[in-house]
Amino acid sequence: MPEIKPFCALKPAVHLQEQVVTWPLENYSTGEARLIASENPCSFLHLIDPELDNPYLRGTRQELIFKKISENLEGFIEHNYLVKQQQPAIYIYQVSHDGLVQTGIWTLTHISDYLENRIKKHESTVERRERLLADYLQQTGLDANPVLVTYHPDAVVEQLTTKYVKQKPDLDFVFKDGTVHKVWAITDAGDLMAIVKAFAEMSVVYIADGHHRAASMAKMGLQKQALNADKHDGTELYNYFSTVYMNTREVKVLEFNRLVRDLGGLDREAFIAAISTSFEVEKAAEMVQPALHKIGMYLKGQWYALRPNREIYNENDPVDVLDVSILQNFILGPVLNINDPRTDARITFEGGRTPVQALQTKVDNELFALAFVLYPTAVEQVIAVADAGGVMPPKSTWVEPKFLVGLLTSFFN
Numbered sequence: 456m457p458e459i460k461p462f463c464a465l466k467p468a469v470h471l472q473e474q475v476v477t478w479p480l481e482n483y484s485t486g487e488a489r490l491i492a493s494e495n496p497c498s499f500l501h502l503i504d505p506e507l508d509n510p511y512l513r514g515t516r517q518e519l520i521f522k523k524i525s526e527n528l529e530g531f532i533e534h535n536y537l538v539k540q541q542q543p544a545i546y547i548y549q550v551s552h553d554g555l556v557q558t559g560i561w562t563l564t565h566i567s568d569y570l571e572n573r574i575k576k577h578e579s580t581v582e583r584r585e586r587l588l589a590d591y592l593q594q595t596g597l598d599a600n601p602v603l604v605t606y607h608p609d610a611v612v613e614q615l616t617t618k619y620v621k622q623k624p625d626l627d628f629v630f631k632d633g634t635v636h637k638v639w640a641i642t643d644a645g646d647l648m649a650i651v652k653a654f655a656e657m658s659v660v661y662i663a664d665g666h667h668r669a670a671s672m673a674k675m676g677l678q679k680q681a682l683n684a685d686k687h688d689g690t691e692l693y694n695y696f697s698t699v700y701m702n703t704r705e706v707k708v709l710e711f712n713r714l715v716r717d718l719g720g721l722d723r724e725a726f727i728a729a730i731s732t733s734f735e736v737e738k739a740a741e742m743v744q745p746a747l748h749k750i751g752m753y754l755k756g757q758w759y760a761l762r763p764n765r766e767i768y769n770e771n772d773p774v775d776v777l778d779v780s781i782l783q784n785f786i787l788g789p790v791l792n793i794n795d796p797r798t799d800a801r802i803t804f805e806g807g808r809t810p811v812q813a814l815q816t817k818v819d820n821e822l823f824a825l826a827f828v829l830y831p832t833a834v835e836q837v838i839a840v841a842d843a844g845g846v847m848p849p850k851s852t853w854v855e856p857k858f859l860v861g862l863l864t865s866f867f868n
Contacts, residue, residue, distance in 0.1 A: 499861030596868025806853030
């Protein structure tokens with residue numbers, strides 16, 4: 456385990472690499488996405504949401520939208536915006552930005568590994584989101600945004616990776632955000648066999664990012680299996696989902712900070728008094744640098760360092776010990792009455808590379824009442840939660856890399 460598979464990817468034409476690929480739709484406002492689509496006929500956005508440049512589709516039946524995506528895909532292939540590779544391959548993918556270089560293996564993974572928990576999870580998924588994405592996958596056959604899976608470093612995989620990254624890449628371009636993307640295709644039969652065997656012998660792997668994508672692909676695959684019950688044999692491409700494997704040294708987990716709109720009817724003094732029953736609260740002369748079990752809080756022009764009392768959490772519980780759990784269980788929930796941060800409009804999240812200064816400015820401008828700044832959850836903590844069968848609180852981790860859509864696309868219809 457896991458069972459991985461070479462595939463004939465749809466890749467952007469070499470001269471159109473940076474024009475075809477895009478961030479996922481949710482990264483853009485509607486106006487931004489519509490502008491990109493209107494100015495760039497080969498943007499993969501046309502294969503995600505054709506309503507961006509076809510407003511006559513808005514409000515019509517979903518089938519018309521999927522039909523338009525199919526028409527757009529035919530156009531992309533006809534105009535060589537996307538080119539199907541004729542030889543199955545497993546790919547090495549490398550992304551570089553701000554001095555950080557991350558390298559992984561891009562392949563397909565059988566949905567049975569997800570369904571039978573051979574790929575361990577640490578997040579719950581939302582049925583509605585699963586269903587929407589599964590419907591898109593079912594109707595379009597386009598799996599263009601991979602799931603990020605992490606594993607303990609493996610000597611064979613590292614040896615093969617080192618061998619290929621010394622060669623000229625098949626794709627090599629700079630995206631508009633300054634990130635550098637490189638892809639090498641592994642087609643040699645011996646190397647493919649070695650890498651498939653190496654992954655099959657791994658005792659355990661973990662989803663780092665993309666729980667909903669994996670769940671949706673599994674849901675869609677089961678639907679396809681039922682529809683093709685008389686001829687299904689388990690090797691069809693709809694049984695596999697696009698996956699990038701990066702070992703635990705390559706995956707980077709960044710912090711996910713919190714902004715809260717109000718104090719739930721409390722004034723500053725009452726709020727500080729309420730949280731002081733569970734935390735040591737100390738004023739800070741400058742912006743707080745968070746650390747493990749040291750949370751930064753900014754309220755009404757003042758920074759505070761919050762250190763949870765040792766007795767309020769269980770050091771041996773991999774979920775309970777997380778700073779995001781401590782914040783939720785002893786401030787957000789009981790003091791501010793934010794019991795479901797996934798749905799409560801009073802809280803928002805700022806992850807990844809958003810500067811802490813930007814959070815402070817939002818509080819100073821009274822867009823929010825307070826900010827919480829947390830130390831990043833470690834990869835080892837994520838693995839501990841998954842090994843224990845636990846579920847992390849929402850927005851516990853901002854995992855990098857984030858993938859461009861349309862770089863390597865599995866097409867299974």
